[in-house]
Amino acid sequence: MYFGPSPAVYHCHHFNLFLDQTIDDALGFEAGSRLRFLAGREFAGPLLSGIAEANGATTPAEKLDLASKLFAGMGHGRLQVNADAKGGDAKGSFLHYGYSWSQKYGQIVKRKQPADAFGAGFAAAATEVALGLTSETMSAQESGCVAMKAPGCTFTLKPGDRVAKLPPVGEAEVGKQVTPTFNGLYEEVIQPITQGLRDFTAPVAGDERGLVQAFGVFVTLHLAGYYNRISYEAVQQVEKKAPQSVGVLEDLLRESGHVCVFNTFGGILLSPEWEGMVGPLTGEPLPIIEGCMAIARALGFGRWTIAEFEPGKRLVVRAPCSYESVFYRSRYGKAPRPNEYFLQGACLAIAQLAHRVDWKAKPMLTQDFYNALFRGGPLPWKVEQPKSTSCGHSISEVVVTKVEGARA
Amino acid sequence: MPEPIPPGGLILEGERAKVELENSCFERLNWRCTLRALPAGSGQAASLVPALVARGYTEVKRVPSLLEAFHPDGHRVAVVPSTGRIQIRVSMKVPEQERAKVALELAEELGQVAEGAGP
Numbered sequence A: 001m002y003f004g005p006s007p008a009v010y011h012c013h014h015f016n017l018f019l020d021q022t023i024d025d026a027l028g029f030e031a032g033s034r035l036r037f038l039a040g041r042e043f044a045g046p047l048l049s050g051i052a053e054a055n056g057a058t059t060p061a062e063k064l065d066l067a068s069k070l071f072a073g074m075g076h077g078r079l080q081v082n083a084d085a086k087g088g089d090a091k092g093s094f095l096h097y098g099y100s101w102s103q104k105y106g107q108i109v110k111r112k113q114p115a116d117a118f119g120a121g122f123a124a125a126a127t128e129v130a131l132g133l134t135s136e137t138m139s140a141q142e143s144g145c146v147a148m149k150a151p152g153c154t155f156t157l158k159p160g161d162r163v164a165k166l167p168p169v170g171e172a173e174v175g176k177q178v179t180p181t182f183n184g185l186y187e188e189v190i191q192p193i194t195q196g197l198r199d200f201t202a203p204v205a206g207d208e209r210g211l212v213q214a215f216g217v218f219v220t221l222h223l224a225g226y227y228n229r230i231s232y233e234a235v236q237q238v239e240k241k242a243p244q245s246v247g248v249l250e251d252l253l254r255e256s257g258h259v260c261v262f263n264t265f266g267g268i269l270l271s272p273e274w275e276g277m278v279g280p281l282t283g284e285p286l287p288i289i290e291g292c293m294a295i296a297r298a299l300g301f302g303r304w305t306i307a308e309f310e311p312g313k314r315l316v317v318r319a320p321c322s323y324e325s326v327f328y329r330s331r332y333g334k335a336p337r338p339n340e341y342f343l344q345g346a347c348l349a350i351a352q353l354a355h356r357v358d359w360k361a362k363p364m365l366t367q368d369f370y371n372a373l374f375r376g377g378p379l380p381w382k383v384e385q386p387k388s389t390s391c392g393h394s395i396s397e398v399v400v401t402k403v404e405g406a407r408a
Numbered sequence B: 001m002p003e004p005i006p007p008g009g010l011i012l013e014g015e016r017a018k019v020e021l022e023n024s025c026f027e028r029l030n031w032r033c034t035l036r037a038l039p040a041g042s043g044q045a046a047s048l049v050p051a052l053v054a055r056g057y058t059e060v061k062r063v064p065s066l067l068e069a070f071h072p073d074g075h076r077v078a079v080v081p082s083t084g085r086i087q088i089r090v091s092m093k094v095p096e097q098e099r100a101k102v103a104l105e106l107a108e109e110l111g112q113v114a115e116g117a118g119p
Helices: A013-027 A029-055 A060-073 A096-105 A117-131 A171-177 A187-201 A224-241 A243-270 A272-277 A285-298 A323-332 A341-356 A367-374 B045-054 B096-115
Strands: A006-012 A078-084 A087-093 A139-144 A153-158 A212-214 A217-223 A305-310 A314-319 A381-387 A396-402 B011-013 B017-021 B030-035 B058-063 B066-070 B076-079 B086-089
Touching: A006 A013, A006 A029, A006 A171, A006 A224, A006 A243, A006 A323, A013 A029, A013 A096, A013 A217, A013 A224, A013 A243, A029 A060, A029 A117, A029 A217, A029 A224, A060 A078, A060 A117, A078 A117, A087 A117, A096 A117, A096 A217, A117 A139, A117 A153, A171 A323, A187 A272, A187 A285, A187 A305, A187 B058, A217 A224, A217 A243, A224 A243, A224 A323, A224 A341, A243 A272, A243 A285, A243 A341, A243 A367, A272 B058, A272 B066, A272 B076, A285 A305, A285 A341, A314 A341, A323 A341, A341 A367, A341 A381, A341 A396, B011 B096, B017 B096, B030 B096, B045 B058, B045 B066, B045 B076, B045 B096, B086 B096
Parallel strands: none
Antiparallel strands: A006 A217, A078 A087, A087 A153, A139 A153, A212 A217, A305 A314, A314 A396, A381 A396, B011 B017, B017 B030, B030 B086, B058 B066, B066 B076, B076 B086
């Protein structure tokens, strides 16, 4: 899925907060937030340039105004940049990361660091694009954040933060990696639901706060490059500095898939929107699996298809590629091993949701329920990825099988 | 600080309606509404929306399978015509400890509309 010239996907605040925290846990806050800022700045730049050009915005004021509207329209909150070539500041309200963090954790955790590195990167890129500055040169530091109980989010912008350019990953590069599409099982069910979800999400835009509240989550239209760069660079940095910890980080990146499927997919399945479009949930595993394939497609994750499904035993998902693999191939070339962590974790979580959730009881998707499903001991499923387009295979394939002796 | 949500969920009973806590991004925003005058599955829930519009709500049409009416204060009422499910979505501007009360008040208003009692 593209937003303007940029590969983009929808993700919720639970996933966004979990992934950012994973990066900070792996690298430490300073290096983690720096990486998140760089990724935000890198991938916001081409988006802002492309959208400005498409909308005929030419003056700095027009471009900054457009950037502010774009940010809010994507569900990231309200961000106002006031800067020239010498720097300046930006003010944010209801910023997706800081605001949702404060709402989710603010009463139980005291946060000492700001949460909006993506917003900082976006503000820096907006300044560069508006003023015609060299891309990836403006710095932005968040000095106050609502996640730290500040009344609003504030950023200081300064020039002179040039970094080495990395190979671009835009529409042209990704287009070269996209392989021919194909169908799987139950397409007659999956495709109409996908279309229905796309019809529903197409007109969705930020509310007066610049937030998108839907399906029981705060949704963002986000830059796939942001997620991919922070994930893969974190893995690379940990491989160099603490190779013994790579497995833990990879597990956490897979868990981001659990978090997404539980909260966003689950929220969609339980929503009145779903009930109106598909009908009440029956409690059978297959409709959940079918529905999850449709949701993944509608959110821009790729054309996930069901290759095999044996209830209680095995689920095989195939895709022509994923938003992870097209990025990896574009930026780094062939991967030494399958590394579509999100896809792997999401498919395992789909199996878990299909078999272990009593949908007819209309459960609340609470943290306690998540912990019971995904952290309450060994999972009854194991996930393997025998094929990955990251590695040069013609398709990506994830196999989820019941663990011997486990209750499915 | 509101009381923690009990494991069994939250149900509030009113004169004309019952509200039951549903899944939402943050606590106590979404409530399943059952109207005593409009049993679930009766197929009459869709008629609520034009009646709400007459009372100052705004109908927002996004997809035909779901009807939505927006309250002037930012609350939303979603109706699934095919099943009669009604969900009240309390505005996030309402403090968490007041959301249940507001949901029940809205549900009572819906009950009044369903009975044709008028304001």
